[in-house]
Amino acid sequence: MTAKKLLIxxxxxxxxxxxxxxxxxxxxxxxxLDGKQILKVEKINISQYSFFSMKDDEEILLYRxxxxxxxxxxxxxxxxxxxxxxxxxxESTDIAKIANFMNSRKGMEKLIRWLIxxxxxxxxxxxxxxxxxxxxxxxxxxxxxRTFR
Numbered sequence: 001m002t003a004k005k006l007l008i009x010x011x012x013x014x015x016x017x018x019x020x021x022x023x024x025x026x027x028x029x030x031x032x033l034d035g036k037q038i039l040k041v042e043k044i045n046i047s048q049y050s051f052f053s054m055k056d057d058e059e060i061l062l063y064r065x066x067x068x069x070x071x072x073x074x075x076x077x078x079x080x081x082x083x084x085x086x087x088x089x090x091e092s093t094d095i096a097k098i099a100n101f102m103n104s105r106k107g108m109e110k111l112i113r114w115l116i117x118x119x120x121x122x123x124x125x126x127x128x129x130x131x132x133x134x135x136x137x138x139x140x141x142x143x144x145x146r147t148f149r
Contacts, residue, residue: 038125091143
């Protein structure tokens with residue numbers, strides 16, 4: 001009887017997760033959230049993306065992957081999220097948050113879902129200034145300032 005209750009609880013939990021999860025897709029230079037366009041995106045190269053507001057076509061976020069000039073050694077790699085309109089730069093080595101090594105577009109979709117989950121980005125594609133500051137406190141590792149060159 002306990003196994004049956006556990007199975008029902010497990011299935012119920014999964015169904016809630018699937019129901020409330022959002023589908024973020026990048027297609028044709030558009031960021032779509034549940035089918036509605038919230039941002040424009042430009043792939044500059046495999047390691048750099050720009051995201052633009054739908055309101056005024058202003059660049060709000062620049063993503064850049066840095067290999068730290070050591071392409072064969074990945075333990076020192078990091079990424080930069082530059083929230084341009086907020087004048088906030090975040091550098092982090094937590095590549096697992098957005099990593100998808102076979103497809104950079106999938107990695108950017110993961111990034112958008114992460115920003116929405118953290119409420120940095122609203123469901124309408126607007127940046128939340130307060131949440132950007134909290135996001136910086138949580139994830140910024142300030143790599144450039146503590147790296148010797």
